[in-house]
Amino acid sequence: NAGVTQTPKFRILKIGQSMTLQCAQDMNHNYMYWYRQDPGMGLKLIYYSVGAGITDKGEVPNGYNVSRSTTEDFPLRLELAAPSQTSVYFCASSLSPGVDNSPLHFGNGTRLTVT
Amino acid sequence: GESVGLHLPTLSVQEGDNSIINCAYSNSASDYFIWYKQESGKGPQFIIDIRSNMDKRQGQRVTVLLNKTVKHLSLQIAATQPGDSAVYFCAGFKAAGNKLTFGGGTRVLVKP
Numbered sequence: 001n002a003g004v005t006q007t008p009k010f011r012i013l014k015i016g017q018s019m020t021l022q023c024a025q026d027m028n029h030n031y032m033y034w035y036r037q038d039p040g041m042g043l044k045l046i047y048y049s050v051g052a053g054i055t056d057k058g059e060v061p062n063g064y065n066v067s068r069s070t071t072e073d074f075p076l077r078l079e080l081a082a083p084s085q086t087s088v089y090f091c092a093s094s095l096s097p098g099v100d101n102s103p104l105h106f107g108n109g110t111r112l113t114v115t
Numbered sequence: 116g117e118s119v120g121l122h123l124p125t126l127s128v129q130e131g132d133n134s135i136i137n138c139a140y141s142n143s144a145s146d147y148f149i150w151y152k153q154e155s156g157k158g159p160q161f162i163i164d165i166r167s168n169m170d171k172r173q174g175q176r177v178t179v180l181l182n183k184t185v186k187h188l189s190l191q192i193a194a195t196q197p198g199d200s201a202v203y204f205c206a207g208f209k210a211a212g213n214k215l216t217f218g219g220g221t222r223v224l225v226k227p
Contacts, residue, residue, distance in 0.1 A: 042218050042219045043204070044217070048213065050213060092158070103149065103161030104161065105161075108156070108157050108158050109157070109158055
């Protein structure tokens with residue numbers, strides 16, 4: 001059981017380049033999330049999805065796009081990378097968030113640097 | 116707006132002692148409060164949560180206390196071990212809007 005898998009682990013982008021951060025989970029969770037974590041800070045929600053075909057904006061969605069064509073995958077797209085998007089990105093999934101014994105499961109993150 | 120924050124950025128603890136990590140929140144709308152542990156290079160790992168209508172919940176070596184009167188949340192770790200060294204985050208979850216809001220984190224350093 002792999003849980004939540006994120007690829008790549010590290011990436012360096014030049015300003016204006018685009019890329020897709022991949023996230024996959026094999027737990028059949030309906031809920032999936034993308035967070036970013038800046039140094040010494042907590043996590044901020046970028047986008048989330050409550051099921052295949054449904055996505056919603058979180059706290060800091062600008063500069064990002066997502067899609068949820070399957071239950072397993074929730075890719076995050078950066079179209080025009082900017083230095084402000086330098087951060088560690090975490091994907092998470094949950095069966096039903098906030099319910100006992102149903103916590104968010106996080107991947108190990110993608111460290112992105114934009115120069 | 117709703118926010119969840121922490122009092123102390125770094126906590127040094129002697130191995131074997133108890134640790135107490137504090138967290139304050141400004142909005143009472145959260146349905147749950149959750150504690151996460153994050154080790155270097157890894158994603159946050161769920162430790163324990165507590166419903167907003169509870170005062171206390173115990174797990175294995177951990178206890179979470181919720182004081183709604185002063186909007187304060189704490190995590191107590193008994194007999195702190197070197198493996199407890201990590202950054203700890205509190206988070207509030209609101210079912211309406213399906214949002215989990217994180218605080219800024221406290222680093223716990225366990226001294227041998």
